Amino acid sequence: MRIERELMRGAGPVAVLKLLEGGAKYGYELIETLARSSDGVLDMGQATLYPLLYNLEAQGLVKAEWRESPSARQRKYYALTANGKKRLAHDVEQWRAVARAMQGLGVLQPGLGGATA
Amino acid sequence: MRNRYDTTPPASWLARARYTPLADALRGELSAQLDPRTLIAAARLPAPLAELIYTVVRRTRLWRREKVDVTRELIAHFTDGLETGLRAERLVADFGPPETMARLIRRGKIRNRTWIWHCGRMFLRASGVTLLTFTVVYAVLAARFYFSAPTMARNYWLEANQARETADAAWPLYREALVKLGDPRDQQQHPRVEGGWFEEGPGGAHRTALADAVKRQQKSIELTRAGAKKPRLGFLIGDPADHNFYRAAQADWLLGNETPPATENQPLINAILSAPQQIRDLARLLVADAYVAAEAADGSRVVDDYTAILALSEQLHQPHSFLVDQLISLAIFGSALENLDRLLADSAGCLTDDQLRTLAHRIAAYRGGRITVDFSAERALFDDILQRAYTDDGHGDGRLTAQGLNVVGDLAGASTADDVSPSLLLFGPGMSAVIAGRAESRAMAARFLDEIQAAYEGPPWLWDAEKTQAPEKWLKEIAQGPLGFRYLFPAMHLPGTAHARCAAERMIQCRDATETVIALVLWHRRNGAWPQTLDELVPDLLPEVPTDRFDGKPLRYTIRAGQPILYSIGIDRDDDGGQPTKSSNRTLPASYGPVAAGASQRVEDGDWILWPPESKAVTATRDDAPPVDRDE
Numbered sequence: 177m178r179i180e181r182e183l184m185r186g187a188g189p190v191a192v193l194k195l196l197e198g199g200a201k202y203g204y205e206l207i208e209t210l211a212r213s214s215d216g217v218l219d220m221g222q223a224t225l226y227p228l229l230y231n232l233e234a235q236g237l238v239k240a241e242w243r244e245s246p247s248a249r250q251r252k253y254y255a256l257t258a259n260g261k262k263r264l265a266h267d268v269e270q271w272r273a274v275a276r277a278m279q280g281l282g283v284l285q286p287g288l289g290g291a292t293a
Numbered sequence: 294m295r296n297r298y299d300t301t302p303p304a305s306w307l308a309r310a311r312y313t314p315l316a317d318a319l320r321g322e323l324s325a326q327l328d329p330r331t332l333i334a335a336a337r338l339p340a341p342l343a344e345l346i347y348t349v350v351r352r353t354r355l356w357r358r359e360k361v362d363v364t365r366e367l368i369a370h371f372t373d374g375l376e377t378g379l380r381a382e383r384l385v386a387d388f389g390p391p392e393t394m395a396r397l398i399r400r401g402k403i404r405n406r407t408w409i410w411h412c413g414r415m416f417l418r419a420s421g422v423t424l425l426t427f428t429v430v431y432a433v434l435a436a437r438f439y440f441s442a443p444t445m446a447r448n449y450w451l452e453a454n455q456a457r458e459t460a461d462a463a464w465p466l467y468r469e470a471l472v473k474l475g476d477p478r479d480q481q482q483h484p485r486v487e488g489g490w491f492e493e494g495p496g497g498a499h500r501t502a503l504a505d506a507v508k509r510q511q512k513s514i515e516l517t518r519a520g521a522k523k524p525r526l527g528f529l530i531g532d533p534a535d536h537n538f539y540r541a542a543q544a545d546w547l548l549g550n551e552t553p554p555a556t557e558n559q560p561l562i563n564a565i566l567s568a569p570q571q572i573r574d575l576a577r578l579l580v581a582d583a584y585v586a587a588e589a590a591d592g593s594r595v596v597d598d599y600t601a602i603l604a605l606s607e608q609l610h611q612p613h614s615f616l617v618d619q620l621i622s623l624a625i626f627g628s629a630l631e632n633l634d635r636l637l638a639d640s641a642g643c644l645t646d647d648q649l650r651t652l653a654h655r656i657a658a659y660r661g662g663r664i665t666v667d668f669s670a671e672r673a674l675f676d677d678i679l680q681r682a683y684t685d686d687g688h689g690d691g692r693l694t695a696q697g698l699n700v701v702g703d704l705a706g707a708s709t710a711d712d713v714s715p716s717l718l719l720f721g722p723g724m725s726a727v728i729a730g731r732a733e734s735r736a737m738a739a740r741f742l743d744e745i746q747a748a749y750e751g752p753p754w755l756w757d758a759e760k761t762q763a764p765e766k767w768l769k770e771i772a773q774g775p776l777g778f779r780y781l782f783p784a785m786h787l788p789g790t791a792h793a794r795c796a797a798e799r800m801i802q803c804r805d806a807t808e809t810v811i812a813l814v815l816w817h818r819r820n821g822a823w824p825q826t827l828d829e830l831v832p833d834l835l836p837e838v839p840t841d842r843f844d845g846k847p848l849r850y851t852i853r854a855g856q857p858i859l860y861s862i863g864i865d866r867d868d869d870g871g872q873p874t875k876s877s878n879r880t881l882p883a884s885y886g887p888v889a890a891g892a893s894q895r896v897e898d899g900d901w902i903l904w905p906p907e908s909k910a911v912t913a914t915r916d917d918a919p920p921v922d923r924d925e
Contacts, residue, residue, distance in 0.1 A: 204373035211660045223389035230401025
């Protein structure tokens with residue numbers, strides 16, 4: 177299931193930052209990982225990802241650099257900056273608060289998303 | 294013709310050089326690495342993908358290096374996609390619309406640019422918005438400016454004429470006298486008298502020329518004397534009869550002074566000086582005749598000439614006389630007094646006692662004894678300027694028009710053309726937004742004139758310097774300040790108005806002095822000596838001792854080395870015992886006259902010597918008593 181654009185606008189950047197928490201990744205790798213990890217829910221499409229990455233870079237949350245991949249090809253890798261880590265921590269806390277609120281309303285099942293009551 | 298989205302790299306060396314980084318160029322390698330097409334070609338991607346990348350990159354409209362970065366990233370992206378086993382068509386389909394992608398990429402990349410660039414962009418955008426706003430506002434102003442026209446509801450020229458009576462008038466005689474004077478360009482046949490000749494005195498360098506001019510111009514002198522006996526001038530501005538008369542007389546030198554018919558509603562300001570200057574010429578001729586008559590001991594003719602000159606001056610004070618006309622009228626009066634004073638010092642003997650009394654009475658009766666200036670015509674003049682410059686909303690207000698800016702040019706003496714100049718066309722709408730509206734300009738001018746009149750109320754020794762100087766100071770401050778442009782019309786038209794009051798006061802002082810001099814001469818004839826004080830002249834020869842216009846006290850008088858000196862304490866308000874100022878009283882400007890105590894104006898130590906004229910010996914008797922030199 178694909179989620180609404182407005183929800184994706186809020187969730188997309190957090191999702192990308194979260195994926196980069198595990199280490200630097202290149203564009204196509206991020207697209208694939210997002211689709212796989214979110215069971216297609218956060219499959220944001222190729223046309224959305226790169227502008228999103230450029231915006232995160234402009235905000236100083238990620239930094240990009242061209243590197244040679246194991247297959248000897250040049251790829252642009254994105255990695256979290258210190259500001260990016262802070263923002264991720266802050267956003268995660270926000271999402272948890274939303275999840276707890278949703279649980280309270282009965283929208284979410286208890287125990288989901290680490291949102292313990 | 295190349296397709297816009299053709300991904301083939303540029304072939305010509307010039308095009309390759311254009312896309313080659315400086316480092317490569319210095320190595321002599323035209324790599325064209327800054328051309329996305331070179332990178333796409335090198336990646337050997339399937340055609341649909343190559344075209345998609347180039348389409349997206351081209352549409353981003355980013356800088357070259359940004360395009361290269363995006364190109365490389367998209368090449369890497371699609372190469373990764375192909376390596377996962379996906380077909381090119383699928384990758385193209387998954388990618389989405391290229392125009393959307395290009396727009397989003399452009400936005401993201403632009404956000405990555407430096408803060409300096411963003412500041413520059415903000416500045417440019419702000420400038421653009423400002424320029425656009427300005428253009429729109431200016432366009433609205435321009436439309437209002439160009440498509441509006443002044444509304445001339447009144448013909449002030451005609452109104453001024455309608456207020457003037459023409460029955461039994463002097464002007465037709467003066468007009469004929471002016472024609473008889475002949476063409477001034479032919480000095481041999483039609484010599485003109487110069488004002489400076491009078492100061493030379495008997496035996497002066499131009500005495501022969503003066504006598505010759507008088508002899509040749511007797512007809513004009515007779516006509517002028519006849520005209521002076523008439524009760525009114527009867528001059529009409531823009532009277533076609535004048536034009537016809539001059540043309541019939543072939544007096545083309547006078548046709549240059551002609552004015553259009555009053556019915557044409559011409560600017561009132563164009564009517565200024567249409568007759569007074571010519572009348573001044575006739576008055577000068579009468580002064581010359583009086584000198585010749587005095588030398589011939591023809592006292593009766595002297596009296597006739599001076600009586601006629603005073604009448605000329607009075608006639609110029611027609612209803613609706615402009616201030617400049619009034620000043621010329623006063624100047625004619627002043628010139629008569631000055632030359633009579635000189636005659637009384639040089640050759641009073643040519644006049645009998647009765648003739649002296651006749652002159653004294655005529656001088657006292659000049660304008661009923663009331664020497665003033667009025668600004669009513671000035672108000673009409675300003676209203677006429679406004680009606681030619683502004684629209685009329687029916688409630689006394691209106692907007693400045695393109696023709697109005699030409700009026701400004703006329704006032705400044707820059708041009709009298711009816712066509713609006715290109716520079717005015719360009720800046721006019723802006724100027725119209727800044728320059729005060731009709732009602733505001735009129736209120737400003739009215740306030741100025743009202744304050745002038747209020748400040749100069751009463752005798753000059755009661756004038757308050759702060760009040761008398763305030764209106765012009767205020768107008769000057771406005772003209773030189775940030776609002777100077779706003780009040781362009783009042784600032785251009787009104788300055789100098791206050792000086793007219795001072796000029797009138799100067800004439801009162803000169804009149805009183807001349808009457809006192811006549812009394813002194815009569816006293817001397819009776820007693821063979823000068824009186825010790827002016828009080829001795831009262832009441833037999835003078836009703837009272839005249840007032841010094843500078844302090845309200847009696848006019849000063851002293852005898853030095855047997856010579857009488859009649860004087861005013863002058864502008865320094867300090868009695869220097871009849872010592873003149875360094876500069877000659879005769880060379881002071883016409884506007885010089887009594888001013889308020891403390892007025893910020895050139896103050897010279899010394900007194901204003903009213904009589905005798907400088908370097909003149911006084912011969913007061915009829916028996917050619919030897920002149921007594923003035924103590925210098």
